[in-house]
Amino acid sequence: MPINVKRLxxxxxxxxxxxxxxxxxxxxxxxxLFALFQQLDGTEYLRNRSIANWVxxxxxxxLRLVVAKQGALPEGELLGETRLxxxxxYWWIEQQATEIPGFIxxxxxxxxxEDRTQPLxxxxxxxAPGGRP
Numbered sequence: 519m520p521i522n523v524k525r526l527x528x529x530x531x532x533x534x535x536x537x538x539x540x541x542x543x544x545x546x547x548x549x550x551l552f553a554l555f556q557q558l559d560g561t562e563y564l565r566n567r568s569i570a571n572w573v574x575x576x577x578x579x580x581l582r583l584v585v586a587k588q589g590a591l592p593e594g595e596l597l598g599e600t601r602l603x604x605x606x607x608y609w610w611i612e613q614q615a616t617e618i619p620g621f622i623x624x625x626x627x628x629x630x631x632e633d634r635t636q637p638l639x640x641x642x643x644x645x646a647p648g649g650r651p
Contacts, residue, residue, distance in 0.1 A: 570628040570639035573600050573607045577626050578643050581611065590647045591622060608632050620646050 531539075577600075585591055597610035607628055614623040621644050627637035 566630060567639055569603050569605075570607065570630075570637075571641070573602055573609055573628045574626040574639055574641035576600070577609055577611065578624070578641060581624065581626075582645065585645055585647050591645065605630070608634075610634060616644065620648050622647065 581591070581596075591613060595610060595612055597608075600607045600609060607630065609626060609628045612625045612627070614625070616623050624643045624645055626641040626643070627634070628639045628641075629637045
């Protein structure tokens, strides 16, 4: 039985077609991996921002309890470290006078590192030490 060469050529891929397909895959896979890693980094950043918000909210609640108990804010800049979600969080509280008598502007900044130049989250609140917290 003779082999039909024309039929064999029509049923498979040529070497050029295979090489083009491999080149496309070689370009697409790293691009997909890069996009995946960017997504993971973004997810971690949002998780850290959420936890930093919890730390700042906890500090504000604690500060309001101190004001309710003592009737005044602690003097000067407050700073500290909190352990939450198996990580150390560094926070500092800055106070500023406002144009409204009896109110003080509070900024609570939270960072993953001790470096205070780039906080991960900043919470701003107003406290009335002489009145209701």
